[in-house]
Structure formats: C-alpha cells, structure tokens
Amino acid sequence: MTRPLLLSGGRVIDPRRGFDQPADVLIQDGKIAAVKAGLGAPDGADVRDVRGHVVAPGLVDVHVHLREPGNEDVETIATGARAAAAGGFSAVCAMPNTDPVTDNQAAVGFIVRQSARAGLTRVYPIGAISVGQRGERLSEFGEMVGAGAVAVSDDGRPVVSSHLMRTALEYARTFEIPVADHCEEPTLASGGVMHEGLVSTRLGLKGIPAAAEEIMVQRDILLAELTGGHVHLCHVSTRGSVELIRRAKQQGIRVTAEVTPHHLTLTDQACETYDTHAKMSPPLREAADIAALRQGLKEGVIDCVASDHAPHAYDAKEAAFDDAPFGIIGLETAFGVVHTELVLNGGLTLPELIARMSSAPAAAFRLPGGTLQPGAVADVVVLDTTTRWSVDPATLRSKSRNTPFAGRTLTGRAALTLVGGTIVHELEAAPGR
C-alpha cells in the first residue's frame, strides 16, 4: 500500500466530464479516489499544495519514436519515457520503425518490458502494418495486440498499396485498433526535403507539394468508408487535409487525426537559413495551413496533438539540408509550445487544449487514462501554466537535442506527472514543497 496523495487546491480540469473548477484530488492505490472541493487528507497522506496550478488527466501522445531497439545512442525507451514524464505525459505510443522493426509479438513484448522496467511514463507499442514495414504482407495484428500493441502503423513509410491499406483496415476491425497512416504519395514527394512553395524555390530545395499528403488523406478516408475500419491520420499538415477530414467526419466515417506542435506554430520560413532543425516529414507548410490546422484542432476535426518526437544524433543534423534526416524531438516542449502559441495568444481555451492532449488521444487509441473520474487509473498531470521558461536543449531529458524551439521562451510546463498514482516527474521548484 502506497501513501495516499492529496493534490490540494488546484484548478481541476477533466474534459471528458466537462469538469473545470477548484477542487482537491485524492489518489489512493493507484486510482483516482475522489475529486471534490474541501477534501480532508486521510491519515498519513502526502499532501501537495497545488494552488495556482492546473490538475488534469496525464497527457497522452499517440506518436513518438523512441529508437529502441536499434538506435539507443539517440534515445531509449527509458530516456524517452523520462522525457515524456517531464513533458507531462503519462502515456505515449511508440512507433514501430525500430531496428529490427516492431512487427511481431516478441518485438512488441520487448517494448512492454522495457517500459515496465523504466517505470516512468507508460510506453504503449504500435505494431507495424506490414512485415518489415515493407508494404507487402500484413503483420500478425492479433498476436501483437495480445502482446500489448494498441495500434498498427508503418509510420515513416506511407502505405503505398491501397490494397494493403484496405486489408489492414478490415483486419484491424477484429481487434478494434486504429490503423495509423503517414499520408504521403511517394512519387509526388520523391526527393523532396521541404514544403513546395516560394521559399523552396528561393532556396533551391526540392519541394513536397501539399497534394502529396492530401491525395493519401482522401484515399485513406475512402478506404475507411469502404471498410468501416478506423483510420488515424498522422501529423496532418495542410489546410486541404483539414477540409477533407472535416467532410469525412460529417459523413460519419471513422477517421481520427493528429497535428504536431511544430505544424501548428512554424512555417516553411523556418527553413530559410537551411536550418536542418526545420526539416521534418511532413514539411512545415504556410501561414494559411497553420490557421486551418488551429481551427481544425479547435473544432475537433483534428482530434489531438501529437509530438512526433523523433530524436536524431546532433551530428546527423549537422549536415547540408538535403543530407540531414527528417524529424525533431518534441516531448518536453509540446505542451509549452501549444499553450503559449494557441492558448495564451488566442484561439484555444485551456480545457480544449487539455482535451486535445489527454482525453481525445486516449479515446482515439482506446487507452486507459485521459480522465479524472473517480475509479480511473491515477494518470495525472499538474501543470504550471504561468511560469515562463526558456528551452535550453542542454537540459532536456531526451538523449537528443534536435529541436527548432531552442532558445524560445515558453509559458507552461508540467510541475508534477503521475503514472498510476506514482510520481514520475517533479519540477525542482515543485508546488507545495
């Protein structure tokens, strides 16, 4: 029996129940025991004064790359889970593009065990759609789900074959898991390193047109309609995609979608100095795309924010733009970036943001957590939404440093992160200490 924990006097936001008021949160035996104003502390309870802070369901990130197995120099499940905890996440879903690919029950089980061993943020494996992510033969979804996989995806590689995508959506229905797709038509995107537009023209870099994403978004929507399967669209980046998803949802097609903090806040102009920290897939788009993505997120057309945390060695990014790998890290900056740019600077309310980062992603991937309902698992985050902090890559918990937000001043970060009632992250100047 662990000590009961009382989070006292915070603003409690539980989007799933529409709850937003000052209250105490009592945590006992790894579960939410009570949420109510004026709760007394049971004997021996650990009481934390969280007045001035926000208590919310632990954040959930359905799209991260933790590089283990295969590239432990840049991240491991333990360091990734540590970074996630620091970012306020109590659960993350790890993409299967590891080496070897997470495409069978043994590989899925390895991630589950490494996550348990780290004992920090929960790391849920996503299995590969196809064996070796080669886009040919379906992986064994049933066995992977049995071993702990929560979804399937060939992320990093688009599913080129429409037939494979169709069968994946159909087969996944048995196990009630989403099929997550990285939407990119490969012949249009071939060789591209940034968004196709005026900036790519000036820089002489090969562009990736918005249509390369939208063609596949529409294809996946049509296949979801055809099969009744659940398609989850990874890191949506264009205004056209938002419109296609809006229409699909109006028709009741089972589609969910995510957007990254960087696609919500940065444009292709970040590539201006050939800064390889602005190189990601899909590429950073234009101001009009940002506006549409923000509107889509507000309306719920886009269900959730996901970081697409993609660690790379510092010297891999220290290269000419064409030669650098795609991707940036994001677990530790995700909440701060979106809170600063979308909540404080207009557009989104704090309860909306918390919904998009906890209850909505948990619902999309059918994960436990995402709520402070009494009886639910005590995955909780205490957010300091007022203190300004500066992103210093050297102090990040991730093993990698590839962030375009270095030096940015952000407002909002996790003060305390709980997983199953256990504290997995606590900011040094933590509340009530």
Add this chain to the structure above:
Amino acid sequence: MTAALGKDLVGLERLSPDQIRLILDTAEPFKEVSERPIKKVPALRGKTIVNLFFEASTRTRISFEFAEKRLSADTVNVAASGSAVQKGETLVDTARNLEAMRIDMVVIRHPSSGAAAFLGDRIRSNVVNAGDGKHEHPTQALLDLLTIRDKHGKIAGLKVCLVGDVLHSRVARSNIWGLSKLGAEVGVCGPDTLMPRGIEELGVCRFRRIEEAIEWADVLNVLRLQLERMEMGFIPSVREYYRVFGVTLERLEKAPRPLTIMHPGPMNRGVEIDSRVADGPHSVILDQVTNGVAVRMAVLYLLAGGRPELADAAKRGAE
C-alpha cells in the same frame, strides 16, 4: 580583415546592388591581366586557397584556378572522387581538416543547396560558392552581368530572358537576383514542368512560348538542359524540346531587333540552342568564359580584404 563583401560569397540574393557593382568594377582592371604575356599579379601572394569540388566541373574549376594563380595564390584542388569524401567523411569534417592545415579560402561546389552557407558558418576561412545544388552560382551570374554590361554598356532597363530548365538551375536563381538588383527586367521561358513554384513572385515575367520571349527580350540566356531530365519525365523528348523551345536561327530572325545570346555552358548543340546561333555574330558565349576569370579574380581579391581602388595598382604589380 573583412572586406566590402563580408566573409563569404554565398549568393547574390544577399548582396546589395552596390556590392554587385563593386565586384563588376573591380573585375575591369583584372581583365587586362589575362591579356598580358606574364599573366600574374602578386595580390594574393602567400594566400592558400582550396578548390573543394564535390561535383564534376571543368569550366568553373579551371576558371577559379586560373583566377587564383593569376593572383599568385597557392591552390590545392580536392575532388570528391578519390578523396576522404568518398570514404564517408562528412562535409564538416572535411572542412575542419582542411582548416586545420591553415588555409585562407575555400571555393566550394556541392550538389546540396545551402552547402556553401553551411560551410561558411562553420569555418573561419572565406568561402566562395562555386555552385550549391539548385540554389545559387553567384560567380556565373556575375560574369553574365559583366558580359551584358560590356556588350550593351548598361544593365538597367534591359530585358533579359532565361530560357529552359529554371527549376534545376542555380545559374537562373543567381541571375534573377543579380539582374533585378541592377535594374534589368527579367523573364523566364520554358515548360511549366521546368519552372519552380512561385517563380513569378520573384518579380519575373513568365513566358510559356519561346517566340514570345524572343519578341520581348534584348538578351537571351539559354540554360543547359540536362539530358537526365528527360529520363526523369520532365519533358517527353529532347527532340520535341528543341522543336518547341529551341533557340533557333529561324525564330531569332523574326525578332524585332538582334538579341544577345548567352549560355553558361556546357552547351547541348541542337537541344536548347541551334549551333548557328551559338556560333553566330550575336553570341557572347566565349566572352562569358573570358570574363569568368576576371570576375573570379575580383571576388577573391575583395574577399581577401583587397581594396577596390588598389585593384589597378595590384594589376600593375605595384602593391
């Protein structure tokens, strides 16, 4: 000492009109050096310059090498093939190793856009961009500007059309910046498959028919059509390209006035340009090559800290 151009010459987009004029004016006295029996001035004596070529190049590399030698610099040529680059060494490591040998300047040609700026930001030596990917080829545009100025006595007010594969052309991008900054009107002509997105937003006139471009322009700068573009599906065939976009004598004869014909080389005769045009009376293609050496001498001299007013003196060997 940092000269009037800054530390590096990465592209013309970053230069002011005055800086571009300074280079062209500084090139004038250097032209004469190459006409002398002893083609050498001591301006860069004791300086070490590395020509770092990650892409095949004949004309540009030789032109730089002549420019360096005629300024009395010590030069080393490094080609990507047969060097550490082929063994997997990164660009940064190559540069740092060169710099560890205490050099003064690097002239770089690289297949990746932005490579010259990348290098310039990481080493103390001056960096001269000799062509980076599809980004810029500033010395080519400078020699084009000098050649136009020689031929027409001015640049401002002229209409210059770049013909062909603008999409993949660093020469085109540098020319667009240089010509616009000096007050010329710039046109581009070619099929849409070979035009980059948003090119009109750079302030250029867009022509889809070569006949219209010829009617409009005072100068045609005919870009090389790389033959692999056909294999990549940008055009159906070289034969049709020549039929539709080739700069032919018949088309030029219909022009209201004679057009100056330029080509950055190497030419594909009978693909983008008619031999009779390339060898004709209005072609300045070989003048471009001659001016290339003078322009590169001027760039190296200015980057090394040479003062423009001393260029004349340097030429006389009296520095």
